[in-house]
Structures are given as C-alpha cells and as structure tokens.
Amino acid sequence: xxxxxxxxxxxxxxxxxxxxxxxxxxxxxxxxxxxxxxxxxxxxxxxxxxxxxxxxxxxxxxxxxxxxxxxxxxxxxxxxxxxxxxxxxxxxxxxxxxxxxxxxxxxxxxxxxxxxxxxxxxxxxxxxxxxxxxxxxxxxxxxxxxxxxxxxxxxxxxxxxxxxxxxxxxxxxxxxxxxxxxxxxxxxxxxxxxxxxxxxxxxxxxxxxxxxxxxxxxxxxxxxxxxxxxxxxxxxxxxx
Amino acid sequence: xxxxxxxxxxxxxxxxxxxxxxxxxxxxxxxxxxxxxxxxxxxxxxxxxxxxxxxxxxxxxxxxxxxxxxxxxxxxxxxxxxxxxxxxxxxxxxxxxxxxxxxxxxxxxxxxxxxxxxxxxxxxxxxxxxxxxxxxxxxxxxxxxxxxxxxxxxxxxxxxxxxxxxxxxxxxxxxxxxxxxxxxxxxxxx
Numbered sequence: 149x150x151x152x153x154x155x156x157x158x159x160x161x162x163x164x165x166x167x168x169x170x171x172x173x174x175x176x177x178x179x180x181x182x183x184x185x186x187x188x189x190x191x192x193x194x195x196x197x198x199x200x201x202x203x204x205x206x207x208x209x210x211x212x213x214x215x216x217x218x219x220x221x222x223x224x225x226x227x228x229x230x231x232x233x234x235x236x237x238x239x240x241x242x243x244x245x246x247x248x249x250x251x252x253x254x255x256x257x258x259x260x261x262x263x264x265x266x267x268x269x270x271x272x273x274x275x276x277x278x279x280x281x282x283x284x285x286x287x288x289x290x291x292x293x294x295x296x297x298x299x300x301x302x303x304x305x306x307x308x309x310x311x312x313x314x315x316x317x318x319x320x321x322x323x324x325x326x327x328x329x330x331x332x333x334x335x336x337x338x339x340x341x342x343x344x345x346x347x348x349x350x351x352x353x354x355x356x357x358x359x360x361x362x363x364x365x366x367x368x369x370x371x372x373x374x375x376x377x378x379x380x381x382x383x384x385x386x387x388x
Numbered sequence: 389x390x391x392x393x394x395x396x397x398x399x400x401x402x403x404x405x406x407x408x409x410x411x412x413x414x415x416x417x418x419x420x421x422x423x424x425x426x427x428x429x430x431x432x433x434x435x436x437x438x439x440x441x442x443x444x445x446x447x448x449x450x451x452x453x454x455x456x457x458x459x460x461x462x463x464x465x466x467x468x469x470x471x472x473x474x475x476x477x478x479x480x481x482x483x484x485x486x487x488x489x490x491x492x493x494x495x496x497x498x499x500x501x502x503x504x505x506x507x508x509x510x511x512x513x514x515x516x517x518x519x520x521x522x523x524x525x526x527x528x529x530x531x532x533x534x535x536x537x538x539x540x541x542x543x544x545x546x547x548x549x550x551x552x553x554x555x556x557x558x559x560x561x562x563x564x565x566x567x568x569x570x571x572x573x574x575x576x577x578x
Contacts, residue, residue, distance in 0.1 A: 157562060160562045160564070160566060161558065161561050161562065161565075164536040164561065164565070165536075165542075166536040166540075166542045166545075166546065167542065168543075168544075191573070192569055194572070195565065195568045195572050196565070197460075197463045198514065198517075199518070199522070199537050200421060200469075200470075201462075201514055201515045201518040202491050202515075202519045202521075202522040203424045203425065203428055203489070203492060204424065204490040204491065205424050205492070206420065206424050206490075207419070207420050207423065208419050208420070208423040208436070208437055212437050212440060216411075216441050216444050217408065217411075217412065219441065219445055220411065220448050221408075223449075305401070306405075352402065354393055354394050354395070354398060355398075
C-alpha cells in the first residue's frame, strides 16, 4: 500500500482495528483526502457496529442493577455539601438553587411593567437561536391569581415551568402539565405547589418541546391521569 | 412517569439531567447487550459485570456528550463496552483469548408484539437482520471477525491464536466484512 493508492481492501481490517500501527496510519492518511474511501469506510463501519446484535443475549445478574443504582446515588452524594463551603461558594449555590424563583421574579416584573415589551421580546426570541425563550402562561377564570411561564432552551428541546399563586391542593390531587400536538395531549409531568403557591418543574416530554403546539395545566388525581379531566388553570401557545 | 415511551436519545437527555429513572430504563433496554459483549470478549462473568457497571456509570456521567451524529445509542454503548474490554486486554500481562463467541441463531427471536413501542420494534428488527446476515457467513470468517471485533486482536495475533498463515487471516477478515456489509445493505434495501 502506498499513500496515493485507494485503500478499499484495507478498510474492513481498518474498522476492526486489526491492522498494525503503521498500516492504520497509512490508511488514515489516505482517508483524510479521499471522499470515495471515506464513503466506503462508513459503510464498513456501519456493518461492524451491528455485530454485537448477533450475539446470544445473556442477562446480567439482577443484583447488578441494584449495585449500579447505589453507585450512582453515592456519586451524587459526593457532591460538595453546601454547609461545608465558605461564604462565596454558598452564595453561588444559593443563587443556583433559587434560579427558578429569580426567573419568576423577573418574569412578573416584566409582565407588570410593559405588556408590549413581552410581545417584542417574544418576537426577538422566536427569531434567535441563541437565547432562552420565555412563554408566558395565561390564567383562566378558575385561577384568576395564577401566574406562570415556560422557559425553553435555545434549541426548544428542554423547558422548565415556573408558576406562582396557585392554590395548594390536598394530598389526593396534583397539578398536571399537558403538551398538545395536533390536538393530542401528552403528560409533561405532575407537580404540587408550596404553601405560597410557588413551584417549578422540569418538563419531561417524549419529543422536543418545540414540536408541540401549546401547553396547559389542569388539576388531576395525585400522580396524574392518562388524559386531562380537570378544568384548565394556566395555558400558553408555544408558537405565538 | 412511564419512561418506556421515551426513545433512547430522550433517555440520554434525561440522564444528563440526573434523572435516575431514565438510567434505569436505559439499563433495562441494553444491559443484556452490554453484558453479552463483555462476556463474549472476556469469557469472565465477574469481569463482564464490572464492565457493565462501568459502562452505565460512564453513561450517567457523560450522557450529555452524546450527539445523534455519533450513531445509534446502542452502537455508542457497545463501542464503549468494546473499548473497555480491549483496554483490559492491553493491560493484562497474561491474555487469554476467548476463542468461542456465542452467535445467536438467525431466527431465534419472536417477532415483536403489537404493544411494543417503536424502539423495541426497531431493535428487534435490526437484531433479526444482523443475525440472519452473520448466520450466512462461513464459520472461519465469522470466527476471525469475532476475534478482531470482540477482543481487538490484530491480524498477526489472530493468525497466532488460530495457527493459520497471516495471509489467510487477512483474506478471511476482508471477505467476511465485505459479505457482511453486502448482506446488511441488502437487508436494508426496500
């Protein structure tokens, strides 16, 4: 094999890493400047990647999952204890923990100061791929004091719901988030509010949030229902 | 919250946000695959368990680094597993090759039932395709591919392990991969 020749015959061994170091280097050098061989490489790589699917599948011992989850939890617990930190890290941790609350304060202030500014902000946000989007939620006649907003990441994939002034519910009921797409409703999670009516919730959805049309919140049985049964408390259009 | 309905990529996004239940669901889906790759590479159940745990701990810590461009999640998991096994081989002074890999019979899996979600149907279909393709390879080519893929052996090491000429091993690897690629491409054509 010389540097100028196509390396097609070497690619099967290259994807399996069974060439010598020198041979691997020669193939890599040629691939760097040869689209035809790169395309061949991808097709061989795809074939090699599938090989494990042909194995007899053996289940690991059931206890392994318990050990894994314990390991995960112990790693989480190794995170720094805020009480053991000095003042500045503690202050930073406080702001991180209360970020949703601060976001809500900002949202409420903006809403009170100027409704038109909200519209302009939304227009700007909808054309920007680099800023967070804030979707204000509209309350209903059943919840005249409720306020809330959905904060979406720039890609429209994730979102955090922040609400305030919602009535605290008894233990048999919870608020449930619904995501609406082409008329179909998917649960985005359930939550309860603090005694002051405040809550924040990371929305869990099978699809990126941007693919839904709107969001709504209803009161449902504790743990949530398969479909909404209660009246709408808050709602918002995800594509205003 | 029913995590079964989420696809693999969504589970990884949730794992990146420290959702334990998402990791639990991903483990339910792929622990058999990861464990089987490790077991076939190492031929040691205890080590295979250790590798399986390592792989999922790594997923827990690195889920945010996954991008769709890297390929399917299952491929990402098996690549991590394979690399960990090869690392163990390379750090082991007395390497013992596992010369037997347990390939599944081509038609040994039941078709997915109607209540299966999309990812289950897709995985079952891919398994059937790959098993059918591997079953059609000559035994000597299949064996050489297994030693290369699961144990990370070079041409020379495979030739030594099998007591075969180097040229013969090179030919088997090349023909085996060419046929596998052809069979899988044929299976994927409409």
